Amino acid sequence: MPIKDQNAYLDRILTIELGRCTEAAAVAASTMIGRGDKMGADQAAVDALRTALNKLDISGTVVIGEGEMDEAPMLYIGEEVGQGGPKIDIALDPLEGTTLTAKAMSDALAVVAMATEGGLLHAPDVYMDKIAIGPGYPDGTVDLDADPEENIRNLAKAKGVKPSELTICCLDRDRHKAIIDAARRADARVFLIPDGDVAGVFHVTNPEGTGVDMYMGSGGAPEGVLAAAALRCVGGQMQGRLQFADDAELARAEKAGITDLKKKYELMDMAGGDVMFAATGVTDGTMLKGVKWRGDKVTTQTMVMRSKSGTVRVIDAVSRADSFNLGYRG
Numbered sequence: 001m002p003i004k005d006q007n008a009y010l011d012r013i014l015t016i017e018l019g020r021c022t023e024a025a026a027v028a029a030s031t032m033i034g035r036g037d038k039m040g041a042d043q044a045a046v047d048a049l050r051t052a053l054n055k056l057d058i059s060g061t062v063v064i065g066e067g068e069m070d071e072a073p074m075l076y077i078g079e080e081v082g083q084g085g086p087k088i089d090i091a092l093d094p095l096e097g098t099t100l101t102a103k104a105m106s107d108a109l110a111v112v113a114m115a116t117e118g119g120l121l122h123a124p125d126v127y128m129d130k131i132a133i134g135p136g137y138p139d140g141t142v143d144l145d146a147d148p149e150e151n152i153r154n155l156a157k158a159k160g161v162k163p164s165e166l167t168i169c170c171l172d173r174d175r176h177k178a179i180i181d182a183a184r185r186a187d188a189r190v191f192l193i194p195d196g197d198v199a200g201v202f203h204v205t206n207p208e209g210t211g212v213d214m215y216m217g218s219g220g221a222p223e224g225v226l227a228a229a230a231l232r233c234v235g236g237q238m239q240g241r242l243q244f245a246d247d248a249e250l251a252r253a254e255k256a257g258i259t260d261l262k263k264k265y266e267l268m269d270m271a272g273g274d275v276m277f278a279a280t281g282v283t284d285g286t287m288l289k290g291v292k293w294r295g296d297k298v299t300t301q302t303m304v305m306r307s308k309s310g311t312v313r314v315i316d317a318v319s320r321a322d323s324f325n326l327g328y329r330g
């Protein structure tokens, strides 16, 4: 059968292929669940993801990766991956939640986003202030520059509920005391997560399922772009602003080509163009089930989606354990 639209075909195939990549990373990381070794868990995921990405028929450039070339030997920013093909920008976090994995806690994920060249914000490894809500609300319902109580009141009004019926998700960090206090003053519930704010932000896309209406607070900027890519595919609103703690972080911004240091990034600034996103659960979580080893089989759960169609697929896979070449010692 002739393929009429090569680009559309590629986009559709690549989204599924992306899921294979995050599966490989998650399965590798899963061998390290609960072993108290977050660096080892990350390395296992990095190795597997790099091998998988290098099998794809793309000319991929890592724009968000494991760090600068001099500090990360693999999947560093600027590394080119793939067998050749269309130019694609890649944002990745082979293991989002290294501590969660080391401690066998919930919601660790392997995550990759891809976009047409230039589509993803080249966010340096600094903090980003983030705010996100799910789909279905008027534009501007919440704003990064409004105070948290005002955002809660506006969201409650837009949802047609009382503030006491809203739940705000936030990383459990001292730096978020003001947000947490304000949310409680506004009578909202606060869902504190230990780590993993890609999943944290993603919770807002399905308040009925996760119970989370809004995400607020600062976390990694790379994770912010990955979460924005997911929201681009499913719908929702998100804003982010980079935070710079010192000269070293400012230098990273300069290297990444960031000129406006105070810019409030909208969703499309962080994840524009045609975006694809895939995540596989490493440990069990609210978003996805984690990897399970059952004799000679491994089961995984992966979510793949793309902005062009808005389709979200959840793929439950049963694979032969030996297909991952990991020599699992569990």
Ligand SMILES: O=P(O)(O)OC[C@H]1O[C@](O)(COP(=O)(O)O)[C@@H](O)[C@@H]1O
Pocket: 095, 096, 097, 098, 099, 100, 171, 173, 194, 195, 196, 197, 198, 218, 219, 220, 221, 223
């Ligand atoms: O722990 P900090 O410094 O608050 O950073 C928050 C960032 O760390 C994470 O919780 C986990 O990151 P790792 O996967 O590198 O452990 C991210 O999801 C989040 O963006």
